[in-house]
Amino acid sequence: MLKIERLDASYGFLQILWGISLHVEEGEFVGLIGPNGAGKTTTLRSIAGLLPPKDGQILFKGQSIGGTPAYKVSRMGVSYVSEALNLFVDMSVRENLLLGAYSVRDKKRQLETLEFVYSLFPRLKERENQLAGTMSGGERKMLAIARGMMSNPQLMLVDEPSLGLAPHLVTDVFQSLQKLQQTGVTILLVEQRVNATLAITNRAYVLEHGRVAMEGPSSELMKNEHIKAAYLGV
């Protein structure tokens, strides 16, 4: 579904990604882990169209999307839940969600998805008319993920959903991602919580210094000596 080949990306003269190659198959739940500054977010931003790649190829369903503007990538069925969330803080939860379905022109389908999203996150239904900016951190994360689902995406890119959340909320968020995968959505998850990520993903890539250092099924990576030493602290 998603195939990245030798992707280079940079901010100005500062090159972040050096020849990243990865692929995500349909229905898969893939993790992208690594330390701070390894280029995880940059990879997602490149896929989402927020950062034009310097070199290399990004293919989504066989079509090249490298350098395509973000709004077009979004309309093709890629949904990016950014680290900063980018919610519309002066709008209600409901308005945020309806904007998530901006590219869905069918009103009936919008409302169906809205009901479905509310069933996944009952909390959001309770807060339907509250302004997004007045919600707690955990609720905002939920809202951002829910908004990302509203366009019925085929591929969701989720960036550090656990960042700044209390531990029990992290479990909630991860569970909702698992539920999401069960509905048939393909997910590429960027995380620093290596343990939790390897526990729920099918496969994972380890990014270090802008390069793919390791890849494989999550269950195998969990047993890997390097991973154990560097990330799991055992």
Added chain:
Amino acid sequence: MKESTSFTRFIMNKLTRNLPATVVIALSLVLMVVLGAVGGMSQVLNTFVTGGMWALLAVGLALVFGVMNVPHFAHGESFMIGAYVAYWVFNPIYQTLGEHPNAFLEVVAPFIGFLAAAVVGFVVGVLLERIIFAPLRRRTKSGWVMNAFLLTVGVSFVLTNGFTLAIGPNFRGIPRYWNIDTLTILGANVSADRIVAFFLAMITIFALWLFLRQTRTGRAIRAVSQDETGAELVGINLDFVYVLTFGLATATAALAGASLLFMFQAYPTVGGKPLYFAWYVVMLAGLGNVAGAILGGFIVALLQTATQQFFGPSWEDVIPVAVMILVLIAVPSGIFGSEVKGVQEQ
């Protein structure tokens, strides 16, 4: 009426949460009553007609600033273009009416002028956005607010001087749109032109409000004003929103210029005064705050009329600006203060 209640609820929310706004509004009401008692009903009506006009202009400014982060100083030229278009469309019709009287056309002719002004305004807005701001946006985003500001000032110079060069500095005006006797409202005389200008402003603002609140495209415009990246990520084409916003703002200013042709004759620098008053409103109300701009329009108009009544017309600029300075010292973000993304440079 679901829409109007949401509007009142919005205003009430602002009032209860916002002390400076409540104080200013309460003082304005007192001033209004005093003005009515001393100057008579005609001054109160004056306030409403002028206020409607400032509000219409200020809403455009607020929209452009909120969505595009452009401090628009060529807004007065949109007003000027509207005045010219209305004159060029209305006057020929008016001349032929002298030879072939037609009661229906007599009533409708001014509206044809208004419509033409709004359409031309929209087209001019779209072209300006594409020719002026789009290239700047592609080039660099650093120093955007300052660069955009300078560009609008430049556009203003080019347009006023271009018009002077092309058609000369002559005044082109009309005595009145509708040849109807003045109406008497509570002892005050008002011309039909003024009443129409007021209601046209109110209806346009209300329509714009409904559009922004209730439609998919309107929601997209508000989304861009709150979070550009978020808007892109949900599939909103930013360029489309910018073009539409600038077109709408220019169209509303042109409409204001057209509907006030009987007061402000068309000449190249006619936009100066409306521009400055619209800016007083926007600064007083808070940059980028569309709802606040509406109330702000009436408050500035009230200050203006009260100044004329109590100090004489030559103080018309001094007192409102002095009040504005005092308010901004107390509440730097304006009385309906909203945090706008562009105030602190991105």
